[in-house]
Amino acid sequence: MPLAIASAPSDDLHAAYLDYLRRTGRGNTAYTGAARVFFQRWPDPGQWAVQPLETRLSAGSSTRPIITFLMLHRVLQPGYDYLLERKLSSIWREVKDSPLGPDLDRFMTAAAELGFTERVRFATGSQVPVRLLIQTGRSLDLLTMADLDEFRAACQERETRTGKGHRHYLASVSNAQRVLFYLGIVDELPRSGGPVPFADRLADLRPPIRETMIAYLERKRATCQPKTVSAFATRLKHFGVFLAEVDPGLGSIAELDRRKHIEPYLRSLVDAVNPKNDQPITVADRSRRVLALMGFLTDITEWDWPDAPPRKLIFRDDVPKLPHTLPRYLPLDVDRRLTAVLTEHPGNELAAAALRLQRSCGLRIGELLDLELDCVHEVPDHGSWLKIPLGKLETERMIPIDDDILDLIDHITAIRSHGRPMPHPRYRRRAQFLFTHHGRRLSQSAVRHELDRAAQSAGLDHLTPHQLRHTYATALVNAGVSLQALMALLGHVSAEMSLRYGRLFDTTVRAEYERALDLAKQQARTPTTGTISLPLADITGGADWKNTPLLKSRLAGGFCLRAPAQGACAYANICEHCPSFHTEPSSLPILAAQRVDAEALARDAEQRGWIAEAQRHQRLIARLDILINEAQAG
Template identity: 30%
Template sequence: MTSPARIGAEASSRERVRVAHVDRAAYRDWLWRYVGSGARYSRLYAYDDFVARWPSLTDWFAAPLSQRTFDTDNPVPGQHPHGGAGMIMPYLSYLSLVQGVGLDYEVLFARTFASPFTASAASTGLGIDRGVFESHVSRLVQLGYTQASARTDLRAALGRLLLHRGNPDLSAITMNDLDELRGAVDSFTERLRREPIREFYSRSRGKRLPADPIEAFHHSLTRRINAAHLLLFTIGQVDAAPPGRVDAASWTTRLAPVGTPPKMRAVIDRYLRLHLEANLGREQTVRHSRDALRRLTSWLRGQHPEITSFDQLRRAHAEEFLRWLGEQTSEHTGVPLALTTRRSIVTLLARFVNETAAWGWDDVPGRVLFTRGDIPKIARTVPRFIPDHELAALMSAVDRLPDPYQRAALIVARWSGARRDEIRRLAIDCLDTYPDGHPRLRIPVGKGYTERTIPLHPEAAAALRPLIDLARTRHARGRYDPSVGRAVEHIFTVRGKLLSKAFLFDLALKTACTTAGLLDSQGRPTISAHRFRHTIGTQLAEGGARLQTIMAVLGHRTPHMSLIYASLSDPTVKQQYQDALDRHLDGVALAGPAAQALREHRLDPQAVSWLQTNFLKTELELGHCLRLPQEGPCECDLVLTCSKFLTTSDYAPRLRARLATEQTLIADAVERGWDHEVERHQRTADRINALLSDLGEERQH
């Protein structure tokens, strides 16, 4: 049973109107004053039928929704359930906006919706200020909506809000009204899954039904409410910013998985909300903590359903969980969880246990479950900079990206080395110049909890300026950024929402890498956005930048990461490597297929870069293999004519010993009559003799 909706802009300051039909004469006078001659009689006849069917309007409000939804008896699915043109919705709109009888949301969702924002004169008689509505449409268009989508979204959302409130004043809508409408959409969607209320409506001929019509209904209405929310936020009518997406912020409403015991759920909610509301960590870190706790509670539900509180956990449970975690695979790729993922999970769980114990909370472990030794160790790798030839091909493809936001994001990443989220959150006042006119970029607070300014290449500045100008013309209201404690107006914003990292970087790089041919065997891009950061760090180090400069540009809080770039391009290592080669070139004879390339300095730059720090690893029994790791296993010992093989006179004694072995094997094969073995060992002996000859050593027979 449904009661009449709250009516009026401020119910506490207005008396509730009498829920009753309006007099026929009064309604007729209104129709003849505001409605065109072609619709007056049909609406008056619809009024007569409705009053005859429902003499008491209170009884209509109290009746089941299934009776109030239709205006005809025994409606047929697929046909109009309201008796053709004799719809009663115009009369209900009159009751709401003129007489103040607000309509409940169930009726506004179940029945065919007739927006009060029409071009007809009736909207004037309803008290709607069409000038205000049109200005709202124009404001959404200014924020990036198309004219059609802005008008459609506002008609659907604002129309239902006014009809529910029983007040045509658009300026009276509050944040509570928006929240109530969202809650009503969620509740009605759940009801649709139990009752096929909307299946009576016919579909446009040729229009394909969505895979899940109920979810499509929910998504469509929520998207339109978000558009209205954005408008009201932008003009300052409400203070809370709208969510970034239709499903944005949903993770904060589901902090614990379904089926989590009440005591565990209470602790998880309290812990995560404390970190969010007290700004004890970045939102991304809090979300990772939620995901780590979800893994633990899901595992407990499956393996130890008898545990209903965290204080029942012991070290034995933690060890069992660690073994289980090591066997898990990614739900996206099917491969084992990366060490970095497992490391994050264990680290965050250990933090949860330690913090809740220190705070003296109830229903928590209160003891050590995870130690530092439980955190998986990861190999320390060198930064993967983008080689020059790949970088040139990639940036040429980036220049041809059609979307200006994607293009600018990648160009800024290439020249600044900033992290993805830092670029995404650039403010419209982030770009200025040094006294000499060179562009300067202010990068927002990010992972390092520090704002910084860096020099920016003019190409990146040129890509940002048009977007900054566009953002300024939109006059969008800034959103509160907890990292800086104030509202910020961002550059990478469309329709009042920050563009996602996936759109700005992942999708853009997939397109650019495909164009540039930078794909692996499975068709995946070989370049990630983070490799731009590695490239800038490497270029700074190779250009002789000080450690403090690398730290300042990349935003490192400690010199540890910056030292990696410095050691990668250590001039001392490079000089010692070159000195070692020069000694071989000046005083020692060279032989082997790679000797000529080394003498003429024709080695690939990538090979030289790797050999600078790995030369000692190249040594073999009879010389050196200059093959890079990505070129596969070394074959120089087996095939001494390999193009990567190099030997020197220092290895002459070993070559002679190997030759003696080959000659012994030849004699044994001759004695046994193994002709193929004789041929194979003879080829090897001939190659060794050729190497000895190139080294100036006496040939042996």
């Protein structure tokens, strides 16, 4: 809503007000009479402002317009206690003809550029910036973080005094701060929550235990990520609360006893309940709590802290064994239904696009939301690549992307809210993030909420963003991607992490199963006492035997093929490795050909991630080199 440039009042405030009433056509005898009485009683309006709140609020409907006029013309600062009790939603009529008009016009324009709806813009404008401009008596450019903090404190004081909630005011303060940050007036974005001091989080613990745990957590801050230390604090708190209940007189950590404290705590975890869902905690949660306690006791012992127990109290067998579950990917039909809802019927358009990008690139949610605006890199002759920032394993990576993903990123760039660079949580510098919404970074909760909404719309059960990463990896495995490529795309640092997906749909196991099933059916139809051997063409599919996805051994007079599930044959190349085996010059061509094939088989095993199999072929190559040298020497 455009606001006109203000006209300043004259030195004679009473005359200026009467002139204002004439110009706006709002004058009547009640207004003029109330103004006369007000100025007779308060020649200096500042004297009215120091009256008790009850007196200030007692002004009648004919007197409030003169008070509003004086506030909007920067003559009167009535106090936040008064401003928070006055409804100022109708102030937009008067503000266009006041000195506050240009500042509010600028604020509203910036809020629109950040994507705030008209309803939110006008609600925020009337609740926060109007009151700040009135009470500070300064222009918009001169507002500070201290002004916002003072306003928040006034809201809290009002709730304490009256019992009236102030959450709507705090939400508007947060919105206003984002707009002021966008305009470059303040240098801080509003914080959502923020870390609770360790002393407050561990307040229920006995003082000696609390002091040692706080000292430990402060030390871990030097080497661990803040989220990791926060998780340690949560898990150690459970143990501290348990100690306060079972042994309130415990003097220090050094007095811990395994039979009296540790073993009862381990037993209590079996029946521990998650307060969020009133269900027993998972085995994984039990394991994490025990590991956190074990790490705490081990660390302070190695650091030679005086509070360390004199002997080891927790052992590896005390840690609950975790089930080896397969990745929870989305079946093809579920994947398609979810993608259709996110594409065609998004709730939060930016969050829906973020989920589609996560599914297309297999990102962790933290990596997704840390993507920067310049995350796409064009490499000549190698296409487009997406730079993935530091994530869970503290590694960066580049992954190839296609035109469809480029189009999706272009769409995200078009709908994101533009603004100033924001502090990066890992690199400690300011950055332009890809996912920004209403002047701040898109939150994990917003992404999860959109996924819940989309899943419900698609008729699906509860889903998590990480399942989209599992679905991406599973699709690659089904398409035959190599282990090395899968590790690079997912940002895994060990083959074991990626091999979890290989166990989902092992095409070799499937092929071996089908061959064995066909053979079993054939035997059932045609009884025979002999051993049936499948034709080589049925095993290799007509391809070169060295390229089949089987365990292969090159023998001097032929070759052997076995399914991976069978493992390598214990007798393969047993003769070549026998110390009694000797060769002669006439066998050199056979040994050389065997060595060439062994090298090919070693490379094939390495490409498939079969490290032990590749090492077996390398041992054969080394043995063949010895035999060839002996034969050449005669």
